Each structure stands twice: as structure tokens, then as C-alpha cells.
Amino acid sequence: MSTSEVILAAPIAPLGARPLSLFLLQVTVLVLAALLLGRLARRIGLPAIVGELCAGVLFGPTVLAQILPSFSRWLVPPQAEQYHLLDAAGQLGVLLLVGFTGVDIDLPMIRRRGGTAVRISAAGFLLPLGLGVGLGYLLPADVLSGGGDRETFALFLGVTMCVSAIPVIAKTLADMRLLHRNVGQLTLGAGMVDDALGWFMLSIVSAMATGALRARDVGLSLLWLLLVILAAVLVGRPLVRRALAWSMAGDETGPPIAVSAVVVLGSAAATQALGLEAIFGAFVGGILIGTSGVPVNKRLAPLRTSVFAVFGPLFFATAGLRIDLTTLGRPVVLLTGLVVLVVAIAGKFVGAYIGAATSGLNRWEALALGAGMNARGVVEVVVAMAGLRLGVLNVASYTIVVLVAITTSLMAPPILRYAAGRIEQTGEEELRMRNGLAFLSEQQSSGSPRDEGQ
Numbered sequence: 001m002s003t004s005e006v007i008l009a010a011p012i013a014p015l016g017a018r019p020l021s022l023f024l025l026q027v028t029v030l031v032l033a034a035l036l037l038g039r040l041a042r043r044i045g046l047p048a049i050v051g052e053l054c055a056g057v058l059f060g061p062t063v064l065a066q067i068l069p070s071f072s073r074w075l076v077p078p079q080a081e082q083y084h085l086l087d088a089a090g091q092l093g094v095l096l097l098v099g100f101t102g103v104d105i106d107l108p109m110i111r112r113r114g115g116t117a118v119r120i121s122a123a124g125f126l127l128p129l130g131l132g133v134g135l136g137y138l139l140p141a142d143v144l145s146g147g148g149d150r151e152t153f154a155l156f157l158g159v160t161m162c163v164s165a166i167p168v169i170a171k172t173l174a175d176m177r178l179l180h181r182n183v184g185q186l187t188l189g190a191g192m193v194d195d196a197l198g199w200f201m202l203s204i205v206s207a208m209a210t211g212a213l214r215a216r217d218v219g220l221s222l223l224w225l226l227l228v229i230l231a232a233v234l235v236g237r238p239l240v241r242r243a244l245a246w247s248m249a250g251d252e253t254g255p256p257i258a259v260s261a262v263v264v265l266g267s268a269a270a271t272q273a274l275g276l277e278a279i280f281g282a283f284v285g286g287i288l289i290g291t292s293g294v295p296v297n298k299r300l301a302p303l304r305t306s307v308f309a310v311f312g313p314l315f316f317a318t319a320g321l322r323i324d325l326t327t328l329g330r331p332v333v334l335l336t337g338l339v340v341l342v343v344a345i346a347g348k349f350v351g352a353y354i355g356a357a358t359s360g361l362n363r364w365e366a367l368a369l370g371a372g373m374n375a376r377g378v379v380e381v382v383v384a385m386a387g388l389r390l391g392v393l394n395v396a397s398y399t400i401v402v403l404v405a406i407t408t409s410l411m412a413p414p415i416l417r418y419a420a421g422r423i424e425q426t427g428e429e430e431l432r433m434r435n436g437l438a439f440l441s442e443q444q445s446s447g448s449p450r451d452e453g454q
Contacts, residue, residue: 034313056320093311099264102286121193123355128347132161143397163198164191165377187372244294371415380405
């Protein structure tokens with residue numbers, strides 16, 4: 001097409017009034033339902049994510065489509081374009097949420113105990129990955145996507161087994177005042193390594209699902225991963241430090257928020273363009289902010305409020321829209337779900353326990369690490385959404401994976417509480433608490449919007 005033809009071409013039509021009005025109504029309904037059900041979940045001692053996912057379940061195929069099918073088709077029409085509008089809004093929130101998680105990582109402690117964190121992470125990653133891949137080859141065809149192949153499904157199931165949910169871990173540890181403890185920081189560190197590897201593996205599965213994977217692509221993706229880390233350390237850190245210092249020059253809240261959002265979303269865009277998942281880049285961007293040495297946390301409070309009160313719940317409610325619990329009425333799907341749940345729990349617990357035990361930690365510390373890393377929450381929901389989008393999962397297998405995420409997140413607090421109560425607190429941990437390094441715990445006690453139970 002010539003330059004003149006480009007200039008004379010008709011502009012792209014704007015979004016129509018009907019899709020826009022329906023999108024705004026959907027956001028209104030889902031955010032309100034997520035708010036009410038999230039608060040109800042917290043009131044009865046459950047993570048808010050449970051209520052927020054239930055908000056989507058309420059308006060999805062499980063409830064509304066069964067009771068009022070005509071109204072359901074009007075409110076949530078089965079049109080890809082309409083779902084994409086909700087997905088875009090929700091993805092913005094989940095990227096910022098994961099970015100804030102990166103801000104709160106205590107890297108100096110992880111460096112000091114890096115060998116321990118790596119050993120725990122390796123065992124807690126490889127064993128569930130292997131079990132998940134093996135199980136994927138054995139599960140019945142009822143949970144396979146019609147357009148997917150067994151090999152891709154098996155590898156994807158392995159990825160869902162090996163990830164940990166840093167937001168859930170951080171929130172659980174904060175609620176229990178364990179972030180200042182070595183076991184808490186080690187859990188976050190090992191979870192961070194697990195998730196970084198998990199996003200890399202998800203990138204491989206994504207390429208397999210789209211038929212774009214060639215042998216050299218695996219090495220290329222690994223090379224990009226290493227280059228991203230190197231660029232973040234050598235180039236990203238000084239740039240982010242200067243940008244944040246510039247934004248803090250005045251008393252305004254806006255500039256630090258804008259710069260932080262640019263860092264997180266820009267990092268996400270960069271990794272997505274390189275064939276890695278965007279959420280990995282968002283996490284790296286958050287770490288750059290947290291390690292910049294610039295005290296921006298208080299200035300970021302308004303952005304945290306927006307993310308944890310609106311965008312995050314919207315994402316989880318949108319994820320809940322795709323859950324169809326009626327599929328569990330089929331015996332084969334229900335039995336498959338139970339098997340997947342048992343294997344997921346056993347693989348993560350045993351793997352983390354072995355890694356901790358071989359690193360010289362006692363059995364209570366190993367049990368606490370296993371419980372913390374077993375929580376999958378938001379990360380597994382994000383991975384499940386990716387699998388549904390790629391056509392690797394069908395509705396039945398997607399529902400199973402999300403239920404595993406919820407169940408493992410609910411298991412973490414009581415087991416952590418039991419194990420941590422038997423671990424003696426060290427002088428280093430007391431000093432860390434006095435110096436206020438447990439940032440999330442402080443925010444929790446002061447009523448921060450961080451207390452959203454993701």
C-alpha cells in the first residue's frame with residue numbers, strides 16, 4: 001500500500017455505543033459483587049480472592065446462566081470482543097498487583113541465604129513439574145481442549161503444579177506477622193525463583209500451543225530471560241533510581257505513581273515482546289522500584305488502593321466468569337479434579353520440604369516453607385487464564401486448576417500458624433522487625449489497602 005493510500009484510508013471506527021455501555025455495566029456489576037463477596041469472605045476468615053472469584057461464578061455459567069439464561073446472555077454475551085474489554089482492564093490490574101509484590105521483596109536477605117532459597121526452590125519446582133507432566137499424560141480426554149495436543153497439555157499442567165503465588169504468600173505472612181521471620185523471607189525468595197522459572201516455562205508452553213515452537217526457540221527464550229535479568233541489573237536499576245529520585249523532588253503524589261506505573265507496565269511490555277510472559281516483566285519492574293533506595297512506598301498508597309480495591313477484584317471476578325462448577329457433576333471430571341488436587345499438594349509440599357531439609361533447616365521450618373509455597377492463588381489463576389486463552393485448557397480443566405489455586409491458598413494459614421509457633425525467633429529477626437523491614441506487616445496494622453487478601 002502506498003503512502004497516499006495510507007493517508008486516504010478511512011480511520012478505524014470507534015468502539016460502538018452498545019459494547020461500551022455493556023462493558024461499563026459489566027465492570028460496575030462485577031466490581032460491586034467482588035467488593036461485597038470479598039468483604040464477606042474476609043469476615044468469615046477466608047481470603048478475599050475467594051469472594052472475588054465467586055462474584056464471577058455468580059454471573060457465569062454456574063449460577064446465572066442456569067437460573068436466568070436469557071438475562072445471562074444479555075449481560076455476559078458469548079462474544080470474544082466483549083470479553084477482551086474486561087480482560088484488558090483486569091490484566092492492567094494484575095500486572096500492577098504483581099509489580100507491588102516485587103517492590104516488597106527483601107533482596108539483601110535472599111542474597112545472604114541465596115543457596116538455601118535456590119535449593120528450596122529447585123526441589124519445590126522440579127518435583128511438582130515432573131509429577132504434573134506425568135499426570136498430564138494419564139488424565140482422561142474429558143479435560144483436554146479439543147484443539148490441543150496431549151504433550152502441550154501435560155507440560156502446561158506441570159507448570160500449574162510448580163508455580164507459587166507470591167501475592168498470596170506475602171499477604172498470608174503479613175496477616176500472621178511472619179514477614180520479618182527468616183522462614184517468611186525464605187518462602188518469598190524461593191517463591192520468587194519458582195515463579196520466574198514458571199513464567200519462563202509458560203512462555204515455552206505458549207509457543208507450543210500456537211505451533212510456533214522450534215528447537216532453537218527454547219534456547220532463545222532462555223537467552224532472553226538471562227538478558228532481561230542482566231539488563232535490569234546493569235541498566236534498569238540506575239535508570240529507575242534516577243527517575244524515582246526526580247519524581248520525588250516535590251511534594252506531589254502524582255509523579256512517583258506515574259513513574260512507578262511506567263516502570264512496571266513498561267517492563268511487562270518488554271518481556272511480552274521478547275516472548276516471555278508480561279507478568280514476569282511486571283515483577284522485575286517492581287523489584288527495580290523496591291531496590292532503588294528511593295523511599296516511594298508512602299507516595300504509592302493511592303495507586304495501591306486503586307489496584308487492590310478495583311482492578312485486582314475485577315480481574316478475579318472476570319476469571320470467575322469462566323469457571324463452570326456444573327462440570328464437576330460429571331464423575332470423571334470430579335475424580336480428575338481430586339487427583340490433580342492431591343498431586344499438586346503432595347508435589348509442592350514434599351519438594352519444598354526436601355529442599356528445606358537438605359539446607360539444614362529443621363522440620364518445622366521445612367513444614368512452614370512447604371505450606372507457604374503450596375499456596376498458588378492469583379498466580380495459578382493467571383496461568384489458568386493463559387491456558388484457556390491459548391486453547392490448552394477447556395472449561396472443565398480450567399475449573400479444576402482454579403479450584404486447586406483456591407484450596408491450596410486456604411490450606412496455607414492454619415499450617416503456617418501451627419509450624420511457625422514452634423520455630424524460635426532469632427535476634428536477627430527481632431532486629432528486622434524493629435527496623436520495620438516487614439513493610440507489609442506495617443501496612444496491615446495501619447489499615448493499608450494492601451489488606452485485600454489476594
